[in-house]
Amino acid sequence: MAERYAAIKIRIKEHAQAGVQPVLIAVSKTQPVEAIEALYALGHRDFGENYVQELVRKSEALREKGCADIRWHFIGHLQTNKVKQLLPHLYAIHTIHSDRLAAELAKRWSDLTPSGKLPVFIEVNIDREEGKSGCPPEDARGIALRLSLDPVLSANLSLQGLMCIPDPDQPGGTRASFQRLKDLGSTIPSAGQLSMGMSDDFEAALEQGATHIRIGTALFGERNRN
Known part of the structure; x- marks a missing residue:
């Protein structure tokens, strides 16, 4: 792990x-x-999860082990x-894809009466893949504008930038997708950060300006899929 x-x-x-x-x-x-604990012991604090129940379970277990300062994405x-179940454990969310989800996050965040806003990213279906999560690229500006101007949304959510998971099989590979997300982000002044790049392509994402990269297998090894 350390190596x-x-x-x-x-x-x-x-x-x-x-x-x-x-x-x-x-x-x-x-x-x-235990794997999270091992990385925590090396000084790492930013961890990401895909499923609500798994994040909540791990957050609670690690708090009991003295790892309360983990930043869960x-x-x-x-x-x-x-x-409602997720928010008490959350540092940031990278997958806002609709006004409805943004409104629910803002409402529930307000109910928690936190000291600051919840950092959020808009998830963009940058390659327009059928059945994939994320808003169409042309909708991202509107969501960003409402996050900035709506009084309830802007009081509770802090837009950080855009996020994407590219189609690795598209012409030009994921680098072209990262460039498209970067270009889209440059048209949205309030979305200056880019959450993009995973184990197989994070170098290309970094070269296109990624500010947040999401790495699992290259860090922990192959997942236990049982």
């Missing part, structure tokens, strides 16, 4: 754009609590009926 972690940090430094200090989100989906598809 993989050190190697990934070197690769990040080599490929990140000048002036950018990317956030490495360790994707701990299906990984045991939710990176999976979120249904509105799971928002």
Whole structure:
């Protein structure tokens, strides 16, 4: 674990754009609590999960083990009926895809009376894949505008930027998708950060300006799929 972690940090430094200090989100989906503890002991604090119940279970277990300062990033598809359960454990969400979800997040966040706003990213279906989560690219500007101007949304949610999971089989590969997300983000002043890149393509994402990368297998090893 320590060797993989050190190697990934070197690769990040080599490929990140000048002036950018990317956030490495360790994707701990299906990984045991002990693996998260091991990475935590190396000083890492940003972890990502795809499923609400798994994030909540791990958050509670790790709090009991003295790891209460973990920053949990939710990176999976979120249904509105799971928002209330998730929010007390959450640092940021990378998968806002609709006004309805944004409204529910803002309402539930307000109910928690936190000291600050919830950091959020708009998930964009950058390659327009059928059946894939995320808003169409042309809808991202409107969602961003409403997050900034609606009094309830802007009081509770802090738009950080855009997120995508590209189609690896499209012409041009994922690098072309990252460039499209970067270009889209440049047209939305309030969306300056880019959450993109995973184990197989994070170097390309960093070269296109990624500020947050989501790495699981390259860090933890192959997932337990049982």
